[in-house]
Amino acid sequence: MKVILPLVAPLLFFFVAFAAQKPADQVVPQNPQAEAAYEEMRATFGMIPTFMKEFPQEAISGAWQEFRDIQLNPTTALTPKTKELIGLAVAAQIPCTYCVYFHKRAAKFNEATPQELNYAIAIAADTRKWAAFWEGSPIPFNKFKMDVDKMISVLKTKKPMIVSENTPIPLVGDPAAAYKDMQSMLGIVPNFVKPYAAKGIAGAWNEHKMLSMNPRSPLSPATIDLISLAVSAQSSCPSCVYIYTEFAKLHGASEEQIRETVAMAGLTRHWSAFLNGLQQPPKDFEREVDQIFGRLEDQKTKMNKQISSK
Secondary structure, eight states, X not given: OOOOOOSSOOHHHHHHHHTTSOOXXXXXXXXXXXXXXXXXXXXXXXXXXXXXXXXXXXXXXXXXXXXXXXXXXXXXXXXXHHHHHHHHHHHHHTTOHHXXXXXXXXHHHTTOOHHHHHHHHHHHHHHHHHHHHHHHSSOOHHHHHHHHHHHHHHHTTSOOOOOOTXXXXXXXXXXXXXXXXXXXXXXXXXXXXXXXXXXXXXXXXXXXXXXXXXXXXXXXXXXXXXXXXXXXXXXXXXXXXXXXXXXXXXXXXXXXXXXXXXXXXXXXXXXXXXXXXXXXOHHHHHHHHHHHHHHHHHHHHHHHHHHHTO
């Protein structure tokens, strides 16, 4: 039986395994809270990453606590893989190359496939495109909300699209066909889509449909909606936040999963701001990340071997 060790696994495991090691990093704690946080980092990562070493010691205890209890916690409502896909999607459109590298490495550690990684990034791109359009369109929020509520009401009674493996999903070729397809799939042609440039609506609809409404997607509908919500939450688009929250609920996301999604968006944005301001040489950052995950992967392999031999 294969058991995957989550990103932190129980922290106690690392405390016991590495308690005897002397830290190689040089940092002088200025208070007991900072010292305790650094010790947990060493026990978890085998080191204190430079970006956490350079964070103000007055706040590092709280910053580490939130990072540990949300992102690294294997018992949250969101799975470790989903959290890292969310972090990757948010990082990709900030953009933050440091965060992209970390979240991609973490997602792979948590068994994300190349297809899932690319899909999450594409969802981020599509969400950002529609956010730009909706923020620049003349549709008031109350009318936008009314159309979303109509769609949700229709979709609650509509059976999910089922397509056999070898049957291609039909695409549209012009605006009239796009609006007809929307009517068929959503129950209405949303007013917040109608102002979109006529020359681009068919392609925009095809892309969105094949990413967010594709029954063959490598990601579940709820995961797709949560990724879009995370991107929307930190891109200042109230309309986007509303529509993706409602669709996430429609597809079974819990209130706690929604809260954790927004928290992951905030965490990614938080560390993005600090990393980009710190300007650690990218190769040095990548080297540290590789060191952390190389160690975690070795521990995961050893744990799997121990369990499989029993």
